[in-house]
Amino acid sequence: xxxxxxxxxxxxxxxxxxxxxxxxxxxxxxxxxxxxxxxxxxxxxxxxxxxxxxxxxxxxxxxxxxxxxxxxxxxxxxxxxxxxxxxxxxxxxxxxxxxxxxxxxxxxxxxxxxxxxxxxxxxxxxxxxxxxxxxxxxxxxxxxxxxxxxxxxxxxxxxxxxxxxxxxxxxxxxxxxxxxxxxxxxxxxxxxxxxxxxxxxxxxxxxxxxxxxxxxxxxxxxxxxxxx
Numbered sequence: 001x002x003x004x005x006x007x008x009x010x011x012x013x014x015x016x017x018x019x020x021x022x023x024x025x026x027x028x029x030x031x032x033x034x035x036x037x038x039x040x041x042x043x044x045x046x047x048x049x050x051x052x053x054x055x056x057x058x059x060x061x062x063x064x065x066x067x068x069x070x071x072x073x074x075x076x077x078x079x080x081x082x083x084x085x086x087x088x089x090x091x092x093x094x095x096x097x098x099x100x101x102x103x104x105x106x107x108x109x110x111x112x113x114x115x116x117x118x119x120x121x122x123x124x125x126x127x128x129x130x131x132x133x134x135x136x137x138x139x140x141x142x143x144x145x146x147x148x149x150x151x152x153x154x155x156x157x158x159x160x161x162x163x164x165x166x167x168x169x170x171x172x173x174x175x176x177x178x179x180x181x182x183x184x185x186x187x188x189x190x191x192x193x194x195x196x197x198x199x200x201x202x203x204x205x206x207x208x209x210x211x212x213x214x215x216x217x218x219x220x221x222x223x224x225x226x227x228x
Contacts, residue, residue, distance in 0.1 A: 113172055126153055
């Protein structure tokens with residue numbers, strides 16, 4: 001039971017987030033009054049935690065890519081790949097849920113907003129990571145090149161997602177000129193929303209880690225079978 005506690009916690013937190021995220025009262029009359037968010041605010045409890053989870057997973061992937069360059073153990077390369085893979089899937093889900101939210105809030109699923117464009121480019125960079133890997137049959141060369149690319153991809157991802165959109169005019173929360181449409185920070189969340197949002201972030205991180213470990217088991221078994 002001890003080794004499964006975090007998986008159970010993941011399930012409990014996500015069930016709590018789904019139920020509370022759909023039922024808690026929202027602060028229409030506070031900082032969000034002029035933002036035209038209304039009930040679409042509930043997407044915040046799902047959309048943003050997915051991006052938090054993606055950031056956590058690609059950070060783990062970065063860690064293993066660095067470890068691979070220091071010690072070219074094929075296991076490190078597999079860890080880097082699978083954490084990046086799950087992170088990319090979460091990024092796609094984050095982009096889709098963001099488009100759904102934008103449809104109801106901005107009137108269009110895609111508005112060429114800097115945050116949307118940055119997220120799409122960042123995801124394409126990680127998609128290219130897998131294309132690059134699959135184009136190299138030599139395992140050692142593939143591992144080295146993929147590790148270097150993964151490091152560069154991570155440090156391109158950060159400004160594309162977290163920095164550049166905040167320096168430009170944006171409809172997205174937190175962007176320059178998005179008055180009445182607050183970002184994540186300061187007084188953006190009332191106490192009730194925090195009680196749902198942060199458990200949701202932790203729940204999604206644990207779930208995505210769980211998925212990644214399942215993928216890792218499959219990959220390691222496949223590698224063991226091939227080497228036998």
